[in-house]
Amino acid sequence: MGNSFGCSASGERLVSAARDGDFVEAKMLLDCNPCLAKYSTFGGLNSPLHFAAAKGHNDIVALLLDNGADVNSRNYCGQTALMQACRYGHWEVVQTLLLFRCNVTRADYLSGRTALHFAAVNGHVRCIRLVVADFVPSAPFESIDTQPNTDAAPKNKYDQSALVKFVNKAADGGITALHMAALNGYADCVQLLLDLHANLSSVTFHYGTSMDLIGAGSTPLHYAACGGNLKCCQILLAKGASRLTLNCNGWLPLDVARMWGRHWLEPLLAPNSDLAIPIFPPSNYLSLPLMSVLNIARECGLQSSSTLSDDTDICAVCLERSCTVAAEGCRHELCVRCALYLCSTSNNPSEQLGPPGSIPCPLCRHGIISFSRLPGSPSKGMKLHLSLGFCTPCMLHPREPDENTPEISKNHVASVSPELFCPVTCSPFPSVAIPLCTCNEGTCPSSETRDDVAGNGSPPQRTNSGEEGKLGPLRVEKTSCSSMFWGRRSCSREQQCNSEINA
Numbered sequence: 001m002g003n004s005f006g007c008s009a010s011g012e013r014l015v016s017a018a019r020d021g022d023f024v025e026a027k028m029l030l031d032c033n034p035c036l037a038k039y040s041t042f043g044g045l046n047s048p049l050h051f052a053a054a055k056g057h058n059d060i061v062a063l064l065l066d067n068g069a070d071v072n073s074r075n076y077c078g079q080t081a082l083m084q085a086c087r088y089g090h091w092e093v094v095q096t097l098l099l100f101r102c103n104v105t106r107a108d109y110l111s112g113r114t115a116l117h118f119a120a121v122n123g124h125v126r127c128i129r130l131v132v133a134d135f136v137p138s139a140p141f142e143s144i145d146t147q148p149n150t151d152a153a154p155k156n157k158y159d160q161s162a163l164v165k166f167v168n169k170a171a172d173g174g175i176t177a178l179h180m181a182a183l184n185g186y187a188d189c190v191q192l193l194l195d196l197h198a199n200l201s202s203v204t205f206h207y208g209t210s211m212d213l214i215g216a217g218s219t220p221l222h223y224a225a226c227g228g229n230l231k232c233c234q235i236l237l238a239k240g241a242s243r244l245t246l247n248c249n250g251w252l253p254l255d256v257a258r259m260w261g262r263h264w265l266e267p268l269l270a271p272n273s274d275l276a277i278p279i280f281p282p283s284n285y286l287s288l289p290l291m292s293v294l295n296i297a298r299e300c301g302l303q304s305s306s307t308l309s310d311d312t313d314i315c316a317v318c319l320e321r322s323c324t325v326a327a328e329g330c331r332h333e334l335c336v337r338c339a340l341y342l343c344s345t346s347n348n349p350s351e352q353l354g355p356p357g358s359i360p361c362p363l364c365r366h367g368i369i370s371f372s373r374l375p376g377s378p379s380k381g382m383k384l385h386l387s388l389g390f391c392t393p394c395m396l397h398p399r400e401p402d403e404n405t406p407e408i409s410k411n412h413v414a415s416v417s418p419e420l421f422c423p424v425t426c427s428p429f430p431s432v433a434i435p436l437c438t439c440n441e442g443t444c445p446s447s448e449t450r451d452d453v454a455g456n457g458s459p460p461q462r463t464n465s466g467e468e469g470k471l472g473p474l475r476v477e478k479t480s481c482s483s484m485f486w487g488r489r490s491c492s493r494e495q496q497c498n499s500e501i502n503a
Contacts, residue, residue, distance in 0.1 A: 011042030018048035018064070019501070021057040030067045037067035045076035045497045046084075053081035053097070054501045056090035061097070071102045077493050078109030084501070086115040086131065089124035094131065095344055099297055104131050105166060110494060112171040120177035120193070123186035128177075129285050130344060132196055135163035138292040138370030164197045174204040174216075182220040182236065185229030190220075190236065192283040200241045206248070214256060217248035225253040225269060228262035233269065238277050243269055282356035284347040289327075289359055292370040293339045296325055300373065302337045317342075317362055324374055329354075330366040339371055 010029055014036050017025040026048075030037055040047045049069045052060040061081070065071055072080055082102045085093035094115075098104075107114050119127035170176050178198040181189035194200070198220075206216040214226050221241040224232040233253075237243070243253060251259075254269040268275055313323040315335035323333035334342075346359045354360070354367010361368050 008042060011036055011039060011048075014048050015042055015044060015051060018051040018057065018060050019055060019503075021052075021055060021060065023057075023059050023063065026060050026063055030063065034067045037064045037069040040070070040073045041075075045500050047073050047075065047081075049073060049081045050075050050079070050084050051501060053090065053093050054084040054088055056085075056088065056093060058090070058092045058096055061093050065096070065100045071097055071100045072106065074106075074109075075497050077497050078107075079497070080106055080115070082106075082115045082131075083108060083113070083118050086119035086124060086127045087122065089119075089122060089127060091124070091126040091130060091344060094127050095340065098130060098133060098294060099302070101298065104134070105169070107169075107171070111173075114166075114169055114171075114177075116167070116169070116177045117171055117175070117180060120186070120189050121180040121184060123181065123184060123189055125186070125188045125192055125285050126344065128189060128192055129287050129290070132163065132167065133287070133290040133294055135160075135166055136196070136286070136288065136291060138289050160197060164199075167193060167196045168199045168202060170202065174202065176202050176220070178202065178220045179204065179218075179223045182224035182229075182232050183227040185224075185227045185232055187229060187231040187235060188283070188285060190224075190232050191280060192285045194235065194239045195283045195286050200236065200239060201245075203247070215247035215249035215251050217246075218256070219245055219247075219253075221245070221253045221269075222247055222251070222256050225257040225262060225265055226260050228257070228260065228265065230265065230268065233265060234277055235280055237268070238280050243271050243273065286357040287343050287346070287359060288355075288357040289339075289368050289370045290343040292372070293325060293336065293343050296371060296373045297336050297340050300324060300336060302340070325371040326374055327361055327366070327368040328370045328372060329368065330361050330364050332361055332363045332366075333374065334362075334371075 010033060014026060014029050016022070017029065037048070046054075047069070049061065049064050049071075050073075052064060074080055075084075080102065082094060082097050082104060083106075085091075085097065104115055115131050116128060119125075119131060168176055168178075176198065178190065178193045178200075179202070181193060200221070201219060203217045203219055204214075214222055219241065221233065221236045221243070222245075224236055246252060247256075252269070252271065254266060254271065257263070257265040257269055267273060313333055315321050315323050315333070315338055317334055317338040321335035321337060324336045325339050326333045327339075342362060343359055348360055354369065358367030358369050360366070
């Protein structure tokens with residue numbers, strides 16, 4: 001685009017400036033022609049906003065959005081700038097995009113992944129915390145930690161159906177963010193997702209890709225067993241995951257652990273295991289006041305007046321800006337920028353001075369649940385574009401369990417055509433290797449060779465302890481856990497977009 005407006009050369013310069021982090025060049029180009037920010041692409045696969053978000057250039061992201069760039073614009077793969085920021089863990093960019101009301105529920109064209117999937121697969125727990133900010137109310141943790149759809153719940157309890165739907169939104173193949181965090185061994189992400197009511201019983205389904213090596217009908221515990229992280233398995237079991245669930249291949253989580261050489265998990269995952277499971281408190285990354293301070297920042301902006309009167313209260317944290325928010329409870333006053341930074345980064349628990357999920361006040365350590373706007377706060381100092389239209393989720397609702405389900409139940413999941421879920425059928429989860437690296441501390445145990453899974457390609461049935469030697473050698477390639485599924489995608493579209501960003 002842009003050739004008909006005679007700005008192709010300027011657009012290419014803006015793309016280069018956004019990719020390289022050249023703020024002076026980008027500002028000069030936008031001052032000369034602010035319309036450059038509104039064009040989605042200049043002969044490339046990604047817009048300047050995608051380049052800046054993927055590279056973590058937060059100042060350029062804000063500059064583009066202030067000049068009218070579409071915060072929800074998509075690249076060639078249907079990915080938004082929010083997805084790119086979550087992929088690479090740039091939480092400051094995620095924060096800026098949220099201030100401009102980006103749509104966090106959008107899914108990409110390739111496989112129905114949301115920003116939550118991109119953050120979970122690479123273990124960016126701060127990005128997860130920010131992405132769900134508009135779904136977690138600024139209220140005591142007990143108010144959001146009740147089971148949904150219970151008649152006994154008080155009417156003033158927060159309706160968490162939107163949160164549950166978003167956190168459990170599945171990409172193609174039934175993969176949820178919890179599956180990916182458990183597979184790649186990110187215990188902090190697993191714990192936060194479970195506190196946000198991620199479904200322990202969500203299962204995958206047949207999709208003809210590498211995820212079927214673990215087996216369709218697999219729960220997050222099956223994926224954690226494949227990844228081999230002990231703490232992830234402990235967290236899932238402590239939250240109620242079952243060791244006795246069979247997937248469609250007839251495998252327990254114990255069988256998956258044996259197949260992929262995770263022998264250190266066998267005592268924990270054995271059906272008759274009597275190992276004590278640690279008690280895990282609520283996640284330190286749950287941030288209750290984040291919703292309130294985000295809404296205040298959207299209303300009044302982050303920029304304060306440069307001329308401060310003598311009677312203006314200065315923020316005690318930065319000593320630069322005037323106070324615009326007050327912490328509920330202790331009533332200490334901060335500027336909105338410091339309050340937002342505090343809620344986005346703090347992971348220090350404050351159980352003694354506040355409920356779980358509260359953020360300790362930097363001045364008195366009192367637990368902050370929410371912030372309130374001070375009277376007379378300035379009006380918003382940045383342009384906010386209201387673009388919160390919600391897209392239709394690409395979801396498969398799992399079948400409800402039968403009332404007469406036996407103690408050990410097998411997840412029967414039918415094979416589903418990709419045309420039902422994604423308009424682009426380009427092998428969204430191509431064949432990749434299951435990683436041997438477990439991302440645990442210390443060296444990874446050496447892998448052992450086994451027989452072929454099955455000569456005819458059919459999945460093996462569950463075996464007893466005495467038959468574990470009959471499983472054949474799974475030819476796997478040693479890769480990093482972060483490259484599972486999406487780092488080595490064979491889809492040419494995503495490879496082209498990523499290579500353009502990383503050029």
